[in-house]
Amino acid sequence: MQSSDKEIVSKVQHKIDFKTKPLGALGQLEEIALKIATIQQTLSPELTNPHLVVFAADHGIAKSGVSKYPAEVTPQMVLNFVYGGAAINVFCKQNGLNLKVVDAGVNFDFEENLPIIRQKIGYGTKSFLTDSAMAMDELEQCLAKGRELVNQISAENCNVIGFGEMGIGNTSSASVLMSKICQLPINECVGRGTGVDDEGLKHKISILTEAINFHGNINAPFEILSTFGGFEIAQMVGAMLQAAENKMLILVDGFIATSAFLVAHAIEPNILDYAIACHQSDESGHKKMLNYLNISPILQLSLRLGEGTGCALAYPLIQSAVNFLNEMASFESAGVANAVDSSSVNSKQSAVIN
């Protein structure tokens, strides 16, 4: 994967600095505008046909009581997505994102007429407490299917894509991936998920410690992913890698989506050039993931929902970054004065700021 070509950066920065505002006054929106313009290699970037893809799958580890909810709610929530009743439906509809729902490996047979993208690898992973979550050929299928789907969406003139997930037990999977990739003790990577209590949290840490000890020394990203991942997480890894290769902007959601991004980043560090962290989740551990990647989230709304909701909610702000770059008057275009270059003051029509 190529790093994005940085030659254009100084030109974009010049365009940003000569907008009618004090230097740097649009804060994080300026960084976002710079990133998107650099990905697209243009001073006038555009976001086209934005998509949000939710990958769903079940997890063998859910049988060990690591979640507050039984595995049955994975298909139930998939149906809620399909019928339009979930939070992600509401936010995608509001902000104009095209929502796709993928069965990456749910333990349920959905009716054929439902608008679900069928990429089922199996009826849930094996429990990584006693087994590898998936076989290496299943992982390869996941990566290939994730990539293929992104290519199809990319062909529909989409250049910005967010990824969400649904899968009871997947905060456990994400915690172990984080622990392995970031090389942090598991207790720093485990949180309450959908809301386990103190005892539940203790149990979750104990189960995950047992699993990590069982598998011993595993360090290669693909091996970590096949051993502890989920079908939805692995498909997301493939999807993220392909999105970056297609020079699309990747919207990174919460704890689980970021665990997928951590794996993708371990495989291809340049993926960071193509990604924006949309929201810092309330799930403890997510902040440390973002610190590890050295990226700042756009939002901190104490969400802990997943589904891609952070991406859908942050989208208008990303659009705002593009819009100010394209639409605000510049000192040059308006022939107005500027603190950056006060030699070009035109007293009649100069315009700056309070």
Next chain:
Amino acid sequence: MQSSDKEIVSKVQHKIDFKTKPLGALGQLEEIALKIATIQQTLSPELTNPHLVVFAADHGIAKSGVSKYPAEVTPQMVLNFVYGGAAINVFCKQNGLNLKVVDAGVNFDFEENLPIIRQKIGYGTKSFLTDSAMAMDELEQCLAKGRELVNQISAENCNVIGFGEMGIGNTSSASVLMSKICQLPINECVGRGTGVDDEGLKHKISILTEAINFHGNINAPFEILSTFGGFEIAQMVGAMLQAAENKMLILVDGFIATSAFLVAHAIEPNILDYAIACHQSDESGHKKMLNYLNISPILQLSLRLGEGTGCALAYPLIQSAVNFLNEMASFESAGVANAVDSSSVNSKQSAVIN
């Protein structure tokens, strides 16, 4: 001013808690939804005809070198607003806010045909270094004109309104208002505004200290406002008070707009029931203002621009709060299971979360 009637709160909270998501999983959006529903006294609130009003005025204190920019840029930026080239134009257009620009006291005669609301009290305030910024009757005019404008806008079926400002020197005014209302030493209330350097900052603190000492013991909100305020700030105070009386949702922007809100709050503490802090500015001091008011901002994007940009950028998230409350499936409406009340489990169509 009445506090909003809290009897409905438990019903709204019940509606929020029975949406198809874990309890509290939408974080700050849940608090916003609860506030708006309580203001509007309905389980199905709506945001109608949103407005953003930018008040502009000049400040006598600007002559003392407290800003990086000369006072001439106040009218220049007003013209930039009128011609659609400023950041606030771009964000209001994107997010569907109706933008109004008010001349509250700019030191300039704008052409009559320009779409500027004429509420000029004078050609800028007097310098509060040696004088009261405005006379008490000028303050009364400001408050009345701010109120009247909000009533006009309210009559157009608007129930959500943000306020922005433009006025070279107005961070100085806002800093002193903050110091007086929050009873904090002036050096904790002064920041770099549009970007003064270390020496400029020292000078700004020294000038403001001199001004505070000159006026001596002033504690009543209206007296603080007339002595140290600006015409745009005072009109904003009147506008905010009227908006709350009309049971509109008030969107609070950055450092200067929040200084107006501090004064309004000192006059009518119940105004907090009607307000949302949209953005925590990078201007040092703003965080302390929000702490004093005990409100959490929606955004922290390191903006330091004013103009109401924080309000316009936060608006889609406020709309998202309303939308999830109105549009998400509930456990009851969908007949699905819920962790809050697991006795009503319907195994066929239950839907919860990962």
